[in-house]
Amino acid sequence: MAELSHTKLAKKPKWNWLKMAAVLIAAILALPILVILVNVLIGDGDVWQHLYETVLAEYISNSLLLMVGVGIGVLAIGVPCAWLTSMCEFRGRHFLSWALLLPMAMPAYIIAYTYTGVLDFAGPVQTFIRDLTGWRYGEYWFFEIRSLGGAMTMLTLVLYPYVYLMSRAAFLEQSANTLEVSRTLGYSGRAAFFKLALPLARPAIVTGLTLALMETLADYGTVQYFSVNTFTTGILRTFYGFGDVAAASQLAGILLLFVAMLILLERYSRHRIRYHASGLKKASHRRISLARRHAVWAWVFCALPILVGFLIPVMVLAYWAIFKAEMPGSNFVELAWNSFYLAAMASLIVVGLALVLGYAIRLNNSRSVKFSVGVAGMGYALPGTIIAIGTIVPLAWLDHRVIDFVKHYSDERVGLLFSGTLFALLFAYTVRFMAVSLGAVQNGLGKIKPSMDMAGRSLGMSPYKVLTRIHIPLLKGSVLTAILIVFVDTLKELPATLVLRPFNFNTLAVRAFELASDERLIDAAPASLMIVLVGLVPVVLLSRSISSRSRHAK
Incomplete structure (x- = not known):
């Protein structure tokens, strides 16, 4: 009865302002995508024809190969590690279960700089080989880090946690009865994994894979530094080199097709799939006890990604920052x-x-509000380069209209108020990271019973007071989590910041990229290390949450 009354209250006209706000916010956040689509249609074909005849095939092939390589890599690491830490029992499993998330704190472009400094021709590894053997350049073979294969490796090392997280959650939710039935059918542990556990976890695995591949398409720093021509590098090169927004938008439109294909793939993986666990027992209660030899191999397999994807890069960065890099001065403090x-x-x-969007859908769950919230969350699926191009075009147009208006009515001169200021950056960040924050807020609101709203309304509170006095205090954990995640993602964001930052304005991410591009890898270490250490905070919180859930599952 309370829920029925709550629904009726949600339809009262006095709450229409919230519905209008949700629709307006969604329309504004959808502007970059609309700009890209319009420019695709109205752009002339000269530059596009040149791109088509010269580099477009390379952009497509490199992007596809990068996706295939990273996809194979993250599956090869994420799924087995998830199975071992969730379904098997061996010494060190508890530590490895959360430590496998640590590479998430390492931006791909930073790990690329670090391993380049270690593995390239002038690095310590090849120098040691030459000193030991007496070989000279060309007399021995060594893995070329600055290559498409190198970019695949770097991205795999930092993106496999997406697959690991999703797969582990799926394995932990599987019923212990399922595995017991597999034993009665004569399945070995390996057969049970491939014929039962893996198919059951397929939707979750594909979801993690989709997220990893979206991040692969969005990457700019790694592929640019390794001179791998992909859509992200091509979009910025076309935008800056040719000064052609339409051609850059046309490339962005093709990249949007890639993103749409990934989203459709993820949706299709869950199409008409319904898996129901028979019973409440989870597989984590009945883990497979590994023999000593197998336990050692399981520990090594799970520890290797942590070592290569986090510990070695952090130790190298710390060594460079403390002993070799120039002492950070006032410029570093400013950055x-x-x-x-x-x-x-x-x-x-x-x-x-x-909070506004989440509360709007809670009070008015109409189609228009649902659609608006869905549109507002689309930005996370888009690379920063697309959002940057889609942001600067309308803001530059708005700046010119303001300048013309002021000129018409006065002699005062005004500069760029939107496209040349932090406003453009903040708008792009809002479009890019709204989905992350919205997910945390909606998850928190979903745990608050509708009766709490009714209690506040019965005391004469307006919807605004219910939100500020009841919901926000109860949402403290979710809100702080959302703030922290957006904070760290903004700190690491590179392509949008490169395009939209005001003149003479730098950040740690941009400075690290500039120094690395000038081959000053050691001097880039302090800024890179700071980004990694800040990125550790949400990873540690997520790890603690997983560890807490694992202890309750025992």
């Missing part, structure tokens, strides 16, 4: 301040708007 206050502003804006 850190720019990064931190920009990330703080972005996280507060994004989470504030997410």
Whole structure:
């Protein structure tokens, strides 16, 4: 009865302002995508014809090969590690179960700089080989880190946690009865994995794979540094080199097709699939006890990605930053301040708007509000380059209209108010990271019973007071989590920041990229290490949450 009354209250006209706000926010956040689509249709074909005849085939092939390589890599690491840490029992399993998430704190472009400094011709590894053997350049073979294969490896090392997280959650949710039945049918542990556990976890695995491949398409720093021509590098090269927004938008439109294909793949993987566990027992209660030899191999297999994807890069960065890099001066302090206050502003804006959207769908679950919330969350599936191009075009147009208006009515001169300021960056960050914040807020709101709203309304509170006095205090954990995640994602964001930052404005991510591009890898270490250490915070919180759930599952 209370829920029925709650639904009726949600349809009262006095709450229409919230519905209108949700629709307006969604329309504004959808602007970059609309700009890209319009420019695709109205652009002339000269530059596009040149791109088609010269580099388009390379962009497509490299992007596809990169996706295939990273996809194979993240599956090969993420799924077995998830199975071993969730379904098997061996010494060190508890530590490995959360430590496997640590590479998530390492941006791909930073691990690329680190391993380049270690493995390239002038690095310590090849130098040691030449000193030991007396060989000279060309007399021995060594893996070329600056290559398509190198980019695949670097991205795999930092993106496999997406597959690991999703797969592990799926394995933990599988019924112990399923595995017991497999034993009665004569299945070995390996057969049970491939014929039962893996098919049951397929939708979750594909979801993690889709997220990893989206991040692969969105990467700019790694492929640019390794000179691998993909759509992200091509979009920025066309935008800056040719100065042709339409041609850059046309490339972005093709990249959007790739993203749409990934989203459709993820949706199709869950098409008409319904798996129901028979009983409440989870597989984590009846883990497979590994023999000593197998336990050692399981520990080595799970520890290797942690070592290569996190520990070695962090130790190298720390060594460079402490013993070899120039001492950070006032410039470094300024970079850190720019990064931190920009990330703080972005996280507060994004989470504030997410609260409005989440509360709107809670009070008015109509099709228009649902659609608006869905549109507002599309940005996370788009690379930063697309959002940057789609942001700068309408804001530059708006700036010119303001300048013309002021000229018409006065002699005062005004500069760029939107496209040349932090406003453009904050808008792009909002579009890019709204989905992350919205998911955390909606998850928190879903845990609050509708009766709490009714209690507040019966005391004469307006919807605004119910949100501020009841929901926000109860949502403290979800809101803080959303703020933290958006803060760290903003701190690491590179392509959008490169395009939209104001003149003479730098961040830690941009400075690390500039120094690495100038081959000053050691001097880039302090900025890179700072980004990694800040990125550890949400990973540690996520790890603690997983560890807590694992202890309760025992």
